[in-house]
Amino acid sequence: MxxxxxxxxxxxxxxxxxxxxxxxxxxxxxxxxxxxxxxxxHKVNSTMEAAQLRGLAFASLADFTKPEPFWTIDNKIYAHVLTVSDEVFKELLNTSRAEVIWISLEKVLFENWHASRERQKWNDVFVSVLSGMVKSCEIEQERHILNDIL
Incomplete structure (x- = not known):
């Protein structure tokens, strides 16, 4: 905050x-x-929509290194601050064991999480972007090979 x-x-x-x-x-x-x-x-329907709304479309690896606000409870990652419901947000504000930490997505995926379901959302975004980058790199390499042949 x-x-x-x-x-x-x-x-x-x-x-x-x-x-x-x-x-x-x-x-x-x-x-x-x-x-x-x-x-x-800031209400959204998906993690990717949240990223796009906030200007973070996660198009490159640099996007994953920028600090993001995550809730922690007892030093375990609970959720991204902007993705919890109103009821949970209010509850967390009143919980002395909860705090907001700023950490990059690439680092938060290696932290302890309260629930694998919540981590899965962020894992899927991370893997999706990395997969897209790998495919783009492979396509670009093929283009260079074809240019050399032709």
Whole structure:
């Protein structure tokens, strides 16, 4: 959420500043209604749609190295922050064992997950892109071979 505040891409928030404090990191609160409104604007039907909506079409390996926000519970990956339901999101906000970490997709696939079903979605996107890149590379190599022959 701190990154979203920095870039201005997250939900609106309230920042309290103590009169005698000069610190840069002041207390921040979010209204539940603002969080729901922001989340509703990010609803999608698939992991790929989520990536496309956020400008991450996962077209190259570099796309997988960019940090993404994932929920963790007890140091196990639970889900991507933007892909959990409203009820789960609210529950996680109130759980002291849950936190958001920023980690790349290539690294998160090697972490411990709470459920293989949730990991499977991200695994499928990763494997699909890699497979597409392999096919493209093979086609390009064939084109070069044909050019050399002709």
């Amino acid at each position: 701190a990154r979203y505040r920095q870039t201005g891409n997250g939900p609106t928030y309230i920042q309290y500043q103590a009169e005698d404090s000069k610190a840069r990191n002041q207390r921040v609160n979010y209204l539940l209604g603002d969080l729901k409104t922001w989340r509703d604007s």
